[in-house]
Amino acid sequence: MSWLAHFNYWAVIVVMMTGLYMAIAQSDLMRKLIGITLLQTAVFFLYISFGFVRNAQVPILTEGAERYSNPLPHVLILTAIVVGVATTALGLALVVRIRERYGSIDEAELASLADEVEDLEPHHDFDDQDEHP
Amino acid sequence: MREHLPILLVVLPMLAAPICSMLPRGRQAWLLATAVSWAVLAIAASLLIRVHAEGTISYALGGWPAPIGIEYRLDGLNALVQVLVAAIAACVLPFSGRSVQDEIDADRQPGFFALLLLLITGLLGIVATGDVFNVFVFLEISSLATYGLIAFGRDRRALLAAYRYLVLGSIGATLYLIGIGLLYALTGTLNMQDLAARLPAVADTRTAQTAITLVMVGLGIKMALFPLHLWLPNAYRFAPSAISxxxxxxxxxxxxxxxLRFVFDIFGVGFAFGRLELNEVLLALAAAAMLSASLAAMQQRDVKGILAYSSVAQVGYIVLGAALATPIGLTASLLHLFNHALMKGALFMAMGCVMLRVGRTDLDAIRGLGRRMPWTAAAFVVAGLSLIGVPLTAGFISKWYLVLAALEAGWWPLVILILVASLMALIYVWRVVALAYFAPNESQRREEAPLSMLVPLWLLVLANIWFGIDTRLSVAMAESGMRVLMAGPP
Incomplete structure (x- = not known):
């Protein structure tokens, strides 16, 4: 067993950790979301490579085929992809709204803005700020 | 009909959600959601009674038998948790009518109730299912609904809180997904029962250990176990009152x-606690949560912030009892899980009433509340006493069991820890109560919250007293849940 025998797992780990690092270290909200997406995609790869069987057929009943790849991980990942798309969409929607109401999507800047507001504005005056072009 | 109740419980709110979002007015959506939540409570209660009369209920989705198809499996433990979720939903929805009207724009209200129904679907689904991948799907349904609901908060910081929770929550769910993927690669099954039966053969591999670690960290984020709780305080603080x-x-x-399900029923105590010594990690984290979160709660200037940090501390209590892994420790843990839901629900509801009338929930807004909103303030006091653990309240019972469990296990320092954390709870609750009753306030008009909010609030408050005096029902339920867990993997 050489290192290369498991190169799919190495690739998965590299992508996964890149995504996780981005989600934690980037201060730009958009880049954080890209990190999350990378992390999720890496998990999709991981599942798909579990399902692979050497010298096997696509899991569709055909004449003469005896070994099939495992179709279950593919099905699971279809679900996980839908979940991932929903998460990304919601995340992006939140980023748009944050940009509308704070005028920034940089985490460090947002932290200082949030503190400023606490003393200046009463809580119920925010509603009319929504209608920025 | 009767045999389909386990799935109906989850499907009913799921089907009502899109209908809710299409209704033109917020009022109609609220009526539908409230009706659904009561129906759900009735179903959940009937299922709990049936579980106690006839034993575990297994429901095969689509008629596919267990290891192949998805199985819903109700036993003494999750039938109880379902009733808890349904009961809180049935209390919060009537309460939410007025507060949503006040806090959320009219055209967005139907969407709000649709999301709330989806959240209920997700939570009930997680509890009912016996399939670990199905858990992931419901976990994400409930999480996505939660992110959306938090973002409904009036304060613009609600958006940031929702975004932070989205990032952390997605990482947590993804870690969980990797964990169960590894378990599937090892055992070839996703059914909980099947998994429990096949795991021991492969338990001593690094893959299994990695999988357990990933699942536990993923769930740790979701349950806000210290130090993975950072998303929680702001999310609870800025969310709309009904959601907090x-x-x-x-x-x-x-x-x-x-x-609990994973540790006791799937991995097995012998492996998770004996071999991997996860209980020591959990004990340390629980102790840290109780102390640090209580300290943070004492320094908050916003009452919702105080309550949010206190929730992190209470998670510590619950995990503490579970980590002892003794029958009485688990009973204490389940009791506190149940009782804490009652007290925190009541406390946050009281803050919802304050939000409606005063418009803020910081400590200044509480000044003179005892005169301004006597019923709300009194409810806060009683639920606060329960949070501290004063005798004759539900909080006392669970803490009493917890102390007994710690003594039985011979862990003296834990007893001191529980007492110190309770004293700290006394301090942060007292700060609020003192301001409410003994601080002068120039506006002394009486403006109590409407009955539609006071009745659900007081229902929960009275439940706190009821379960503090008559403990037969709650202790019997907790013990039957405990027996399920102590029985371990099949």
Whole structure:
């Protein structure tokens, strides 16, 4: 067993950790979301490579085929992809709204803005700020 | 009909959600959601009674038998957690009518109730299912609904809180997904029962250990176990009042249920606690949560912030009992899970009433509340006493059991820890109560919250007293849940 025998797992780990690092270290909200997406995609790869069987057929009943790849991980990942798309969409929607109401999507800047507001504005005056072009 | 009740419980709110979002007015959506939540409570209660009369219920989705198809499996433990979620939902929804009207724009109200129904679907689904991948799907349904609901908060910081929770929550769910993927690669099954039966043969591999670690960290984020709780305080603080009342009483509880299920029923205590010594990690984290979160709660200037940090501390209590892994420790843990939902639900509801009348929930807004909103303030006091653990309240019972469990295990320092954390709870509750009753306030008009909010609030408050005096029902339920867990993997 050489290192290369498991190169799919190495690739998965590299992508996964890149995504996780981005989600934690980037201060730009958009880049954080890209990190999350990378992390999720890496998990999709991981599942798909579990399902692979050497010298096997696509899991569709055909004449003469005896070994099939495992179709279950593919099905699971279809679900996980839908979940991932929903998460990304919601995340992006939140980023748009944050940009509308704070005028920034940089985490460090947002932290200082949030503190400023606490003393200046009463809580119920925010509603009319929504209608920025 | 009767045999389909386990799935109906989950499907009913799911089907009502899109209908809700299409209704033209917020009022109609609220009526539909409230009706659904009561129906759900009735179904959940009937299922709990049936489980106690006839034993475990197994429901095969689509008629596919267990290891191949998805199985819903109700036993003494999750039938109880379902009733808890349904009961809190049935209390919060009537309460939410007025507060949503006040806090959320009219055209967005139907969407709000649709999301709330989806959240209920997700939580009930997590609890009912016996399939670990199905858990992931419901976990994400409930999480996505939660992110959206938090973002409904009036304060613009609600958006940031929702975004932070989205990032952390997605990382947590992804870690969980990797964990169960590894378990599937090892055992070839996703059914909980099947998994429990096949795991021992492969338990001593690094893959299994990695999988357990990933699942536990993923769930740790969801249940806000210290130090993975950073998303929680702001999320609870800036969410709309109805959501801050609903989430602490249900969402973290469901995640804790899931952790108990994994540790005791799937991995098995012998492996998770004996071989991997996870109990020592959990004990240390629980102790740190109780102390640090109580300290943080004492320094908050916003009452919702105080309550949010206190929730993190209470997660510590619940995990503490579970980590002892003795029958009485687990009973204490389940009792506190149940009782804490009652008290935190009531406390956050009281803050919802304050939000409606005063418009803020910081400590200044509380000044003179005893005269301004006597019923709300009194409810806060009683639920606060329960949070501290004063005798004759529900909080006392669970803490009493917890102390007994710690003594039985011979852990003296834990007893001191529980007492110190309770004293700290006394301090942060007292800060609020003192301001409410003994601080002068120039406006002394009486403006009590409407009955539609006071009745659900007081229902929960009275439940706190009821379960503090008559403990037969709650202790019997907790013990039957405990027996399920102590029986371990099949």
């Amino acid at each position: 009342a609903f989430l602490p009483a249900t969402a973290t509880k469901v995640a804790i249920y899931l952790m």
